[in-house]
Each structure stands twice: as C-alpha cells, then as structure tokens.
Amino acid sequence: MGSSDMWAGAGSALASLFVLFSMAKSQVKVTLWFNKIAGYFNPYIQITIPExxxxxxxxxxxxxxxxxxxxxxxxQGARKLKADLGSDRSKPQAAVDDDQEIVDTFHGATLWWYAYKEMPSHNIISYNPGDDERRFYRVTFHRRFRDFVLGEYVPYVLNKGRAVTVQNRQRRLFTNNTSGSWSSYGQKAFWSHVEFKHPAKFETLAMDPTEKQSIIDDLVAFKDGEDYYKKIGKPWKRGYLLFGPPGTGKSTMIAAIANFLDYDVYDLELTAVNNNTELRKLFIEITGKSIIVIEDIDCSVDLVGKRKVAKAHKSGSGCEGAMDKMLPKEANKDDKEGAKMTLSGMLNVIDGLWSACGGERIIIFTTNNKGKLDPALIRRGRMDKHIEMSYCRYEAFKLLASNYLDITDHNLFEQFGEIQQLLEEIDMSPADVAETLMPMSRNKRDAGVCLADLVVALRNAKEDDEAAKMKEKAKATEKEEISMEE
Known part of the structure; x- marks a missing residue:
C-alpha cells in the first residue's frame, strides 16, 4: 500500500470520527432542547434517589x-408488598415492593412515589453491589411545591424513615473475622453477626443502687448529647472501663447497657487483628449506635507494655529524656510498616483522628486487674468513666433475692439477718450468690431453704478465709524467726 493510500485511509477514519462526534453532540443538544420544551408543558418535577x-x-x-x-x-395504599419477620421475630413486617406507584399527601401537597429497578442491558459478572441490578425511588410533584418539598417534606421523610428503621431493626452482636477472609466489598467481609438476644437489664443488675443510677444518668446524657459534643468539638463517643474480679457482672453490665440504649454490640477480638491497619479498617466499618467491646484487655494482646524509664541527658535541655518517659515503649519502635498492632495504634482509633469516623459510639474495656493496664490506655478522655464491679453486698443481695426467689418480705430477711453481716465480711461474687439462690440448681422451691443454704455457704467461706489468713500469718512468723536466727 502506498503512502497516499495510507494517508487517505487515515483521513477517512478521522472524518468518520468527526461525523460520529457531531451526531452525538447533536443528539445531546436535541435531548436538552426536548427537555426544555417539555418543561413548558409539563408542570411536574421528578427527583430520583438511587440505592x-x-x-x-x-x-x-x-x-x-x-x-x-x-x-x-x-x-396501606400499596398493592404489592414484601414481608419478613420483624425485630421481635414473632410477626411479619410488611414493606412496599418494587414496580408500583404510591401516593402520599403532606400538608396539602400530593406526591407520587415510584419504586422500580433496572437490569443491566448485557450479561455481566460483578462482585460490586448495585452493578447487577439498580434500584431507585422516584418522587413526582407539582413544580409549585418545589421549595416546600425540598425544604420541608424531604427532611421530614428522612427523619421519619430513620426513626422507623431504628424502631424496627433487630439488634445484632458482631465479631470480627480474620483478615484472611477479608475482601474489599463491605462490612460483611470484616464482621460476622448474630441476633443480640441477651435479656439483661438494669432493673435486674445486682449492684449498688446509687452507682447504678449514676451509670444510667451518664448513658442518658451521652445519648442525648449530640449537639453538646459538637459544641465542645469532640467526637460523639464515650469510654467505659469495667474492672473487678471474675463473676462480678462485667459482661452482664455490657448487655444491660446495650438493651438500655438499643445499640448493636461489636465484640472486638484483638487476637485476630494483625496490625494497626487492620484495626483501623475494622473501626471504619462499625456503624453508629454501637458498643465496641474489648473484654479482658489485659490478657488479649501485648498492649500493656511498661513505659520506658529514661534519665534525662545531663547536658542540654533534657527534653529528649522527658519525651522518652511520656511515650509508650511501642511508640519508640518502628512499626515495620504495619507489621504488628501497637499501643499507639489502639490509642489512635479510640481517641485519635480515627475515633471521629462514625458517631454515637461507646467503647468498653473490661479487666480483672486494672493495675496491669497502661495509664495512657485508661486515662480520662479515653475511658471517661471507671466502673468498679465489686463483690456482692447486702443491697445487691436483696435485689438478687427478689429476682431469683420473688421475695421482698422484710420479715423473711430478718430471719436470716446474719446474711447482711457475713456479706460485709466476706468477698463473694454476685454470680456465686446467685447460683446459691437459684432454686432450679438443686430442685429447691422454698425461699427459706435457699437463704439458709446461702448462710451456710457464707459461713464456710468465712472459715476458709480465716484459715487462709492464719496460714499466711504462720508463714510470715516462720520467715521472721529464720531471719532472726541468721
């Protein structure tokens, strides 16, 4: 082929492209002109909302x-409905199905809603939500209501719909998946969940009534405090540290808080998190109105490293030495490009820049040994409220007796007045007291028998405690005598 033929072919191709471009441009102009003309004759406006x-x-x-x-x-005005079990799982909950018209009236304005979906024009294989089919809502209304619809009706629909969603939703208990099962396609890859059905509530929680009311008041202030948090320039979150010996009700407290606030629970298993990057990804996928729980944080992973004790340099200002004292040990090490999870990484997601990703969250740490935790992890502002879950005392016992034995008779309590004295002397967890009071544990039905058994259990515990103290005292005396002989 000669050079002239080659250039002729290229020119022909360019001319064809120019013609196609002109036609497309003209088509766009025609469409715009058509819509403009139709607007003079059609007084209705449409708003489309994609899924x-x-x-x-x-x-x-x-x-x-x-x-x-x-x-x-x-x-009620829809002719096609779809149904699923509601939040209580006992009766169906109806929802409007696609491909139909729904009429709504609001302060004299009539609006027509259409729910429909579009299928792709060709067969595709996609892992992205919304690529296989696209669902929309479209609302049509007279143009004279334009400002009214955008200014009042749409915000009303948004607020009312959110309230209905919260009311109807089934609360869930989440756990994080290992990073090996992650993909890039949404929350399901990072978290798995089941229905949250724990029955605990504050009314049945055995603890000091004054402390319990203080916690309830704090939760109410937090839930209603969105505007206040914005005013003071802080993320809408709050941290609680639950500490105390085993069996004192830390997990039950978490369930009671979730039921009181109607929040989801995210049980974060730190041993399944490899590095700071994974930790941030998990926190990003947590929704609002949630409680993030890390139980036994002192035993989960090594986030409780001792702080470096460094002497200030004798020469100079001594600032480097002071900084070494202030920073956690992990902060002075290279993170090896996210090769591990560090204390500084944890602090960043609970109280740093990443903590503002998502609102209305409560973060709860639990521990059996508060003294083992790094002070930076539990300082005020991170763990705002420290709640000691203590041993069972008399006020908590009366609540347990009411819950387990259905008794509030003061005369019956007075028959076992020794219980009050023993509970002040002996450290017995609410779980142990509850197990003694539970009638089903020994086929007991009589409240007096249960209370008598509790007296015996407390006496035995007191004798064991006194024996242990005597043994320790004897050991100390023996060591002292050996030391004097040497």
Missing part, C-alpha cells in the same frame, strides 16, 4: 430511610 450513591459499596442512607418511611406510612 447506591457516592459510597459505592454501601446502601444510601437516604434510600433506606425512604424505604422505611413508605413501608410505615404508605403501605
């Missing part, structure tokens, strides 16, 4: 709120 918006892998909050609003407010 997946800017956050590609997450359903639009606006779409979910509309779905809840229409199902709650306009379901």
């Amino acid at each position: 997946y918006g800017a956050q590609r892998f997450k359903r639009s909050d606006f779409f979910v709120a509309i779905e809840a609003y229409l199902s709650d407010t306009c379901a």
Whole structure:
C-alpha cells in the first residue's frame, strides 16, 4: 500500500470520527432542547434517589430511610408488598415492593412515589453491589411545591424513615473475622453477626443502687448529647472501663447497657487483628449506635507494655529524656510498616483522628486487674468513666433475692439477718450468690431453704478465709524467726 493510500485511509477514519462526534453532540443538544420544551408543558418535577450513591459499596442512607418511611406510612395504599419477620421475630413486617406507584399527601401537597429497578442491558459478572441490578425511588410533584418539598417534606421523610428503621431493626452482636477472609466489598467481609438476644437489664443488675443510677444518668446524657459534643468539638463517643474480679457482672453490665440504649454490640477480638491497619479498617466499618467491646484487655494482646524509664541527658535541655518517659515503649519502635498492632495504634482509633469516623459510639474495656493496664490506655478522655464491679453486698443481695426467689418480705430477711453481716465480711461474687439462690440448681422451691443454704455457704467461706489468713500469718512468723536466727 502506498503512502497516499495510507494517508487517505487515515483521513477517512478521522472524518468518520468527526461525523460520529457531531451526531452525538447533536443528539445531546436535541435531548436538552426536548427537555426544555417539555418543561413548558409539563408542570411536574421528578427527583430520583438511587440505592447506591457516592459510597459505592454501601446502601444510601437516604434510600433506606425512604424505604422505611413508605413501608410505615404508605403501605396501606400499596398493592404489592414484601414481608419478613420483624425485630421481635414473632410477626411479619410488611414493606412496599418494587414496580408500583404510591401516593402520599403532606400538608396539602400530593406526591407520587415510584419504586422500580433496572437490569443491566448485557450479561455481566460483578462482585460490586448495585452493578447487577439498580434500584431507585422516584418522587413526582407539582413544580409549585418545589421549595416546600425540598425544604420541608424531604427532611421530614428522612427523619421519619430513620426513626422507623431504628424502631424496627433487630439488634445484632458482631465479631470480627480474620483478615484472611477479608475482601474489599463491605462490612460483611470484616464482621460476622448474630441476633443480640441477651435479656439483661438494669432493673435486674445486682449492684449498688446509687452507682447504678449514676451509670444510667451518664448513658442518658451521652445519648442525648449530640449537639453538646459538637459544641465542645469532640467526637460523639464515650469510654467505659469495667474492672473487678471474675463473676462480678462485667459482661452482664455490657448487655444491660446495650438493651438500655438499643445499640448493636461489636465484640472486638484483638487476637485476630494483625496490625494497626487492620484495626483501623475494622473501626471504619462499625456503624453508629454501637458498643465496641474489648473484654479482658489485659490478657488479649501485648498492649500493656511498661513505659520506658529514661534519665534525662545531663547536658542540654533534657527534653529528649522527658519525651522518652511520656511515650509508650511501642511508640519508640518502628512499626515495620504495619507489621504488628501497637499501643499507639489502639490509642489512635479510640481517641485519635480515627475515633471521629462514625458517631454515637461507646467503647468498653473490661479487666480483672486494672493495675496491669497502661495509664495512657485508661486515662480520662479515653475511658471517661471507671466502673468498679465489686463483690456482692447486702443491697445487691436483696435485689438478687427478689429476682431469683420473688421475695421482698422484710420479715423473711430478718430471719436470716446474719446474711447482711457475713456479706460485709466476706468477698463473694454476685454470680456465686446467685447460683446459691437459684432454686432450679438443686430442685429447691422454698425461699427459706435457699437463704439458709446461702448462710451456710457464707459461713464456710468465712472459715476458709480465716484459715487462709492464719496460714499466711504462720508463714510470715516462720520467715521472721529464720531471719532472726541468721
């Protein structure tokens, strides 16, 4: 082929591309002109809300709120419904199905909602939500209501839909998956969940009534404090440290808080987290209205390293030595590009820049030994409220007796007045007291028999405690005598 033929072919191709570009441009102009002309004759405006918006892998909050609003407010006018079990799992919960028109009226304005979906024009294999089919809501209204719909109706639908979603949702208990099972396609890869059905509540929680009320007041202030947190410039989160010996009700307290606030629970297993990067990814996927729990944090992973004790340099200002004292040991080491999880990484997600990713969260640490935790981890501002879960005392015992034996008779309590004295002298956990009071444990039905058994158990515990003290005293005396002879 000659050079002239080659250049002729290239020119022909360019001319074809120019013609196609001109046609496409003209088509766009024609469409714009058509829409403009139609606007003069059609007085109605449409707003379309897709299921997946800017956050590609997450359903639009606006779409979910509309779905809840229409199902709650306009379901009676729909001819096609879809049903699932509601939050109590005992009766069906109806929702508006796709491909139909739903009419809504709001302060004199009539609005027409359409729920529909579009299938792709060709067969595709996709792992991304929304690529295989696209669902939309479209609302149509007269243009004279434009400002009213955008300024009042749409915010009303959004707020009402969110409230319905919270009311109908089934609370869940999450646990984190190992990073080997992760993918890049949303929360399901990072967390697995089951229904949260724990029955604990503050009314049945055995602890000092004054302390219990203080916790309830603190939770109410937090839940209603969104505007306050914005005002003072802090992320909307709060930290609780539950500490005390085993059996004192730390896990029960967490369940009671979740039921009181109606929050989901994320049980974070640190041994399944390899490094700081994975920890941040897990925290990003946690939704609002959630409790993040790390139980037995002193035993989970090595986040309790001792702080370096470094002497300030004799020459100079001594600032380097002071900084060594202030920083955790892990902060002075290279993180090896995220090769491990460090104390500084944990501090960053609970109280650093990453802590502001998501709102209305409570972070709870539990430990049997508060003294083993690094002070930086539990200081005020990170763990805002320290709650000691103590041994069972008389006020807690009376609540347990009421819960387990259905007794509030003071005369019956007076018959076993020794219990009050023994509980002040003996450290017995609420779990041990409850096990003694539980009638089903020994086929007991009589409250007096249960209380008598508790007296025996407390006496035995007191004798064991006194014997242990005598033994320790004898050992100390023996060591002292050996030391004097030497």
